[in-house]
Amino acid sequence: MVLTLAWPTAAAAEPDADAMPVGGTTDVTASKSKLVLLRDPADPVREGAAAAVADHLAAIGYALEVVDHELVPAPDAAWIDRLAADLAPSQARAIAWLAAEGERLDLYVYGCETRTLGRRAIDAVAPGPAGDEAIALLIKDAAAALADGAPIGMETVRLDHPPPPQPPAPAPAPAPVPPPPAPRVHGLRIVAGYAGTSYAANVTWQNGVHVGVGWRLPFGLDLSAGYTWLQPLHAVRGPSRIELRRHPFEFALGYAYQWGRVEVAGHVAALVDPVRRVATTVDPGLRALPPTTRWWFALAPRLRLDVTIARWFGWWAMAGAEIWLDPVDYGVSAPTKSVVIAPRRVRPSVVTGPAHASSW
Numbered sequence: 001m002v003l004t005l006a007w008p009t010a011a012a013a014e015p016d017a018d019a020m021p022v023g024g025t026t027d028v029t030a031s032k033s034k035l036v037l038l039r040d041p042a043d044p045v046r047e048g049a050a051a052a053v054a055d056h057l058a059a060i061g062y063a064l065e066v067v068d069h070e071l072v073p074a075p076d077a078a079w080i081d082r083l084a085a086d087l088a089p090s091q092a093r094a095i096a097w098l099a100a101e102g103e104r105l106d107l108y109v110y111g112c113e114t115r116t117l118g119r120r121a122i123d124a125v126a127p128g129p130a131g132d133e134a135i136a137l138l139i140k141d142a143a144a145a146l147a148d149g150a151p152i153g154m155e156t157v158r159l160d161h162p163p164p165p166q167p168p169a170p171a172p173a174p175a176p177v178p179p180p181p182a183p184r185v186h187g188l189r190i191v192a193g194y195a196g197t198s199y200a201a202n203v204t205w206q207n208g209v210h211v212g213v214g215w216r217l218p219f220g221l222d223l224s225a226g227y228t229w230l231q232p233l234h235a236v237r238g239p240s241r242i243e244l245r246r247h248p249f250e251f252a253l254g255y256a257y258q259w260g261r262v263e264v265a266g267h268v269a270a271l272v273d274p275v276r277r278v279a280t281t282v283d284p285g286l287r288a289l290p291p292t293t294r295w296w297f298a299l300a301p302r303l304r305l306d307v308t309i310a311r312w313f314g315w316w317a318m319a320g321a322e323i324w325l326d327p328v329d330y331g332v333s334a335p336t337k338s339v340v341i342a343p344r345r346v347r348p349s350v351v352t353g354p355a356h357a358s359s360w
Contacts, residue, residue: 038069038097048132049098049139056140071097075108075117077159084112096142098122098135105135109142109154118154189214189306191316193353195228199246200343203233206246210351214252222256222265225249228351235330237340239283242330244341248273250300263306271298271322277330298324306355317352 037053069086072079083095095110105122122138195210212226226249233244254267273296279288302320309315323346330341 037066038071039066040071041068042070048129049135052129052132052136053139056136073099077161080110080117080159084110096139098139107138107142107154108157115159117157117159119157120154187216187357189216189224189355189357191226191353191355193316193351195230195349195351197230197322197347197349198344199233199244199347200341203235203341206230206233210353212250216256220255220257222252222254222267224252224254224267224269226252233341235340237331240279240281240286240288240340242340243278243280244330245276245278246273247276252300252302254302254304256304261308263308265304265306267302267304269300269302269320271300272296273298279330294328296324296327298322300349302349306357308357312356314355314357315353316355317350319348319350322347322349 039047069083075083080095087095094112097108099106099108107120107122108117109120110117120142122135190213192209192211195208197206199206208228208230210226210228212224214222214224216222228248228250230246230248233246235242248271250269250271252267252269254265256263256265258264274293275296276291276293278291281288300320300322302318304316304318306314306316324343327343327345329343
């Protein structure tokens with residue numbers, strides 16, 4: 001059984017004691033206070049005491065209202081807050097209820113303004129009208145003391161509000177990603193790898209090995225030099241055979257730009273190719289000329305791509321076209337003129353391989 005004591009905002013004046021009825025539920029001219037009595041329909045406590053307290057409250061000028069409300073055996077802070085919110089429309093200033101444990105009763109009073117809960121033990125009383133009357137008098141005295149503002153000797157019950165919800169644990173930090181190698185502001189580059197080109201239409205693709213060294217200046221200017229060893233070229237026409245041995249050297253000037261691990265460079269190379277020609281024949285009517293070396297020159301616009309794999313190691317590839325100046329044909333001049341090898345004036349070329357780079 002819960003009883004709630006509530007006062008209006010402007011309480012009426014207390015009726016004159018001489019006009020107050022001695023007992024019963026006789027109406028009074030003014031209500032000194034409003035008492036809301038709550039009970040649990042599933043487990044009512046001392047219904048007789050509730051009926052008896054109604055008579056006593058009416059005798060001292062209290063208005064009484066009975067409301068069904070679910071109760072709990074051990075009130076906590078959360079339950080008290082919900083109860084105060086439910087009774088807010090009645091402007092309750094205090095809430096009281098009886099808690100039964102065997103034959104013992106405890107009277108609880110909660111002050112809505114002070115947000116404190118008091119408990120008062122009621123001695124064991126026998127069931128029946130006499131016990132109900134004794135309980136009703138105790139409740140009436142507590143109600144009168146609350147209405148007059150007199151202190152009530154009660155044990156303070158500590159109300160522990162549940163701690164605020166803890167924020168979710170932060171997600172684990174992602175594993176650190178190793179930073180990419182710092183851009184090479186300037187430095188040395190040593191390269192080696194495969195080289196290939198198409199020298200003439202009537203000979204096979206020419207394969208070889210390229211080695212080179214480069215230097216990148218701070219403002220992006222790229223200088224490089226290299227040498228390419230190529231497989232000898234062979235061509236046969238009748239009884240005559242011609243072999244060409246090429247050893248091109250190059251010197252390049254260009255500009256390089258880097259995005260993280262990738263570097264792109266465009267440059268123009270000047271090529272110098274000493275071509276060694278060796279001719280042989282098995283026809284007694286023909287005479288093979290002695291071996292000779294001619295120097296040929298070319299310009300080669302190219303595009304180079306470098307990818308850094310580790311701090312000192314990477315991979316590079318280069319492609320472009322070689323534009324040769326005044327190439328000559330190689331052939332047989334007697335008894336009838338016959339061209340054996342006709343070099344291309346514009347030749348495609350590719351180079352790729354590992355690179356070692358160091359920067360400062």
